[in-house]
Amino acid sequence: MNKPDPIKTQDRPVSLYAKREPVFNRRIDGKFRRLKWAIMVICLAIYWGTPWLRWDRGPYAPDQAVLVDLAHRRFYMFGIEIWPHEFYFVAGLLIMAGIGLFLVTSAVGRAWCGYACPQTVWTDLFQHVDRFFDGDRNARFRLYKAPWGPAKIARRLAKWTVYLAISFATGGAWIFYFADAPTLQQAFWTGTADPVAYATVAVLTATTFVLGGFMREQVCVYMCPWPRIQTAMLDEKSLIVTYKDWRGEPRGSVKKAGKNPGKFGDCIDCNQCVAVCPTGIDIREGPQIGCITCALCIDACDRVMGETGRPRGLIDYATLEDAEREKAGQPPTRHLKLIWRPRTILYFAVWAGIGLSLLFLLGTRVHTDLTVAKDRNPPYILLSDGSVRNAYTLRLRNMQGRPRKMEISIEGLPGAKIWSDDVGMDGAGTKLTRTVPADETQSLRAYLVVPAGTPSQEFTFHLQALGEAREQDRAEAQFDAPGEQ
Amino acid sequence: MAEKRLDEATNTETVGHEWDGIEELNTPLPRWWLWTFYATIVFAIGYCVAYPAWPMISGATEGVLGWSSRGQLQNELDAQQAARARTVAALADMPIEQLPDHPELMRAAIAGGSAAFKVNCVQCHGAGAAGSKGYPNLNDDDWLWGGDLKTIETTLIHGVRQPGDDQTRQSMMPNFGADGLLTPEQVGQIADYVLTLSGKARASASSQQGAQIFADNCAVCHGAAGKGSRQFGAPNLSDAIWLDGGRREDIVAQVTRPHHGVMPAWGNRLDPVTIKMLAAYVHSLGGGEDFAETPAPPDTQPTEAE
Numbered sequence: 001m002n003k004p005d006p007i008k009t010q011d012r013p014v015s016l017y018a019k020r021e022p023v024f025n026r027r028i029d030g031k032f033r034r035l036k037w038a039i040m041v042i043c044l045a046i047y048w049g050t051p052w053l054r055w056d057r058g059p060y061a062p063d064q065a066v067l068v069d070l071a072h073r074r075f076y077m078f079g080i081e082i083w084p085h086e087f088y089f090v091a092g093l094l095i096m097a098g099i100g101l102f103l104v105t106s107a108v109g110r111a112w113c114g115y116a117c118p119q120t121v122w123t124d125l126f127q128h129v130d131r132f133f134d135g136d137r138n139a140r141f142r143l144y145k146a147p148w149g150p151a152k153i154a155r156r157l158a159k160w161t162v163y164l165a166i167s168f169a170t171g172g173a174w175i176f177y178f179a180d181a182p183t184l185q186q187a188f189w190t191g192t193a194d195p196v197a198y199a200t201v202a203v204l205t206a207t208t209f210v211l212g213g214f215m216r217e218q219v220c221v222y223m224c225p226w227p228r229i230q231t232a233m234l235d236e237k238s239l240i241v242t243y244k245d246w247r248g249e250p251r252g253s254v255k256k257a258g259k260n261p262g263k264f265g266d267c268i269d270c271n272q273c274v275a276v277c278p279t280g281i282d283i284r285e286g287p288q289i290g291c292i293t294c295a296l297c298i299d300a301c302d303r304v305m306g307e308t309g310r311p312r313g314l315i316d317y318a319t320l321e322d323a324e325r326e327k328a329g330q331p332p333t334r335h336l337k338l339i340w341r342p343r344t345i346l347y348f349a350v351w352a353g354i355g356l357s358l359l360f361l362l363g364t365r366v367h368t369d370l371t372v373a374k375d376r377n378p379p380y381i382l383l384s385d386g387s388v389r390n391a392y393t394l395r396l397r398n399m400q401g402r403p404r405k406m407e408i409s410i411e412g413l414p415g416a417k418i419w420s421d422d423v424g425m426d427g428a429g430t431k432l433t434r435t436v437p438a439d440e441t442q443s444l445r446a447y448l449v450v451p452a453g454t455p456s457q458e459f460t461f462h463l464q465a466l467g468e469a470r471e472q473d474r475a476e477a478q479f480d481a482p483g484e485q
Numbered sequence: 486m487a488e489k490r491l492d493e494a495t496n497t498e499t500v501g502h503e504w505d506g507i508e509e510l511n512t513p514l515p516r517w518w519l520w521t522f523y524a525t526i527v528f529a530i531g532y533c534v535a536y537p538a539w540p541m542i543s544g545a546t547e548g549v550l551g552w553s554s555r556g557q558l559q560n561e562l563d564a565q566q567a568a569r570a571r572t573v574a575a576l577a578d579m580p581i582e583q584l585p586d587h588p589e590l591m592r593a594a595i596a597g598g599s600a601a602f603k604v605n606c607v608q609c610h611g612a613g614a615a616g617s618k619g620y621p622n623l624n625d626d627d628w629l630w631g632g633d634l635k636t637i638e639t640t641l642i643h644g645v646r647q648p649g650d651d652q653t654r655q656s657m658m659p660n661f662g663a664d665g666l667l668t669p670e671q672v673g674q675i676a677d678y679v680l681t682l683s684g685k686a687r688a689s690a691s692s693q694q695g696a697q698i699f700a701d702n703c704a705v706c707h708g709a710a711g712k713g714s715r716q717f718g719a720p721n722l723s724d725a726i727w728l729d730g731g732r733r734e735d736i737v738a739q740v741t742r743p744h745h746g747v748m749p750a751w752g753n754r755l756d757p758v759t760i761k762m763l764a765a766y767v768h769s770l771g772g773g774e775d776f777a778e779t780p781a782p783p784d785t786q787p788t789e790a791e
Contacts, residue, residue, distance in 0.1 A: 375613070377611075377612055377613030377615065378611075378613040378614075378615030378622070378624060381615070381622065381624040381625050381771065381772075382622075382625060382725055382726060383626050383627075383725065383726075384625065384626055384627040384721065384724035384725055384726050385724065385725060386683075386724075386725035389624075389625075389771065391624075391771060425626070447771055452725070
């Protein structure tokens with residue numbers, strides 16, 4: 001206890017908090033950068049354009065191609081309309097999206113992170129805004145270091161205004177998926193939209209502004225669970241961005257390498273790979289969680305290799321296994337073989353299986369539905385002529401965008417007659433016909449009466465959409481009558 | 486007390502306490518946690534000022550916002566009442582005979598009646614309006630005093646056998662057995678006859694005796710064929726429904742010393758709109774009748790849209 005404490009000399013305890021190192025990524029052009037541009041344009045076009053696509057569904061349903069109509073509990077996607085009880089279609093799509101991520105990861109590594117993830121796309125967009133206002137890497141670094149003065153404040157304000165405009169457009173577009181876009185847009189600008197719309201836009205504008213404008217790669221490194229899951233999913237057969245250290249090391253400038261041929265590797269230590277990295281890492285330190293495999297460092301390194309007359313691919317997409325093979329002088333595995341392995345096949349099979357099942361269900365589903373709730377208090381009514389009446393609440397569901405005539409009949413209850421309030425007991429018959437309004441569920445109180453002496457028993461309500469043989473449904477129900485039970 | 490020192494393994498300051506070589510480390514609350522705690526204290530003070538908080542000898546401090554749970558309930562009730570005001574006013578102006586012509590209003594009346602029924606009527610008629618022995622079932626097609634909207638409303642307003650109400654449903658079956666008007670044997674014969682009316686028993690010598698006694702004593706109210714009379718609230722004896730039981734001993738008991746049901750005159754207790762709603766609800770239970778005098782009753786029109 002009394003011996004001198006070596007750690008006591010430190011005046012502060014070790015902190016677990018790491019301050020963010022700002023990233024000023026340099027502009028780069030190349031194969032992968034162009035791919036990123038293309039994917040960014042496609043993603044943003046889909047996001048901003050989709051709510052404005054029209055789709056004619058006739059007079060009874062909205063004409064927006066993709067619409068999550070929470071108010072009326074309908075989900076429209078082009079020719080498909082989903083009701084709340086069919087939400088498993090949406091759940092299936094989400095599971096497919098999840099397994100799709102697994103599939104993509106096992107086939108081509110973190111391609112989702114590098115190209116298509118919204119965080120990546122919007123961060124990329126905001127970094128281009130940075131470059132537009134503050135110049136490229138060095139200029140931005142200088143401005144960052146510069147003291148706050150009128151010029152810097154003006155530039156920052158201008159930039160943040162554009163950030164805010166992009167964020168607003170991002171948050172603003174979201175609400176159009178949940179209501180008729182042109183109507184909502186007009187209501188939004190005239191101040192008559194639902195407060196929920198304004199609140200949603202405000203929240204999403206704020207999150208886009210903060211996550212895309214300021215937090216950026218920290219979201220990937222600290223907040224997002226997906227990179228953590230991916231680290232568990234990647235193996236020696238996964239495609240990752242690899243720095244071929246056996247080829248690059250030891251590093252040396254072109255000048256040094258020229259003086260001492262054979263002593264240095266291909267890496268000229270120009271740091272271009274670090275300069276262009278949107279997450280600010282050094283890929284030469286090996287695979288790491290900060291690497292989203294956007295491949296901009298490959299573009300940068302290939303360009304440098306080209307300029308210095310060395311073979312491209314010092315930094316390249318490669319599996320760890322391939323890296324070992326290349327190191328040993330063997331040819332790399334063919335790309336098809338990389339993808340064609342049990343894991344990817346299994347993921348694809350599950351993914352495609354769910355997809356095909358959903359398509360099958362979609363193709364075979366019936367747009368007519370019947371549910372029955374029996375009155376249980378009282379369970380039966382004895383009528384003056386000795387016959388027995390039971391009451392039921394029927395719900396007829398018409399899932400098509402036009403009014404349909406439907407017929408309710410009784411199976412397995414001899415002598416039963418059915419009527420409802422609008423027909424009256426005098427109009428009781430063996431069948432009840434109703435026109436169910438388009439795209440609605442109609443509630444109907446039905447009375448069933450059977451002759452005296454009929455015992456309690458189970459029977460079936462049968463609903464048939466007239467003129468559509470396949471469109472029918474059945475519902476089991478109980479008929480109660482007096483007597484020992 | 487040992488002097489403050491840093492723990493070797495974790496580099497954390499110790500508080501100086503030591504027991505058998507085990508030291509206590511000084512691990513303060515995270516700063517944000519501490520500030521959250523202070524914030525809750527500030528909030529609590531503000532809350533005590535703004536809302537009822539401190540119990541006093543009678544009642545509690547009221548709080549500057551003047552909020553109370555009772556007041557909130559009152560506000561909500563007032564808002565509810567205001568929301569219903571239009572429907573209530575429309576119902577007040579609408580004669581009940583015309584209610585079936587206005588399906589929207591009818592639906593509102595039935596919904597309101599359903600709620601009022603659960604407060605005022607279920608004690609006797611049951612939650613499902615199915616009644617019980619001595620208390621009529623309101624779901625069926627058998628009505629003592631009549632089953633159209635107007636008649637139900639009248640029965641509700643004036644009640645059954647309510648003294649002091651001129652228009653109350655009034656009738657009195659004599660205590661045939663108890664007052665010695667008929668001998669027990671005759672009562673039994675009547676019971677045997679009554680059972681044949683609804684086909685519950687076959688004609689016998691006793692029932693043939695009873696038929697004559699019935700014609701002399703009972704037919705004046707219940708009718709020659711035992712079909713009953715709504716004018717007197719005399720039950721139909723030829724149907725399957727027995728208010729006071731359909732076994733022979735039930736009938737004997739009823740003829741000997743009849744049970745007379747009563748119902749309050751709700752006109753004295755409930756407002757006219759509530760009574761209208763109750764009538765609409767009872768009428769909607771499945772046994773409601775059309776107006777006898779109306780040539781084209783509106784609620785039998787088929788609503789089928791074709």
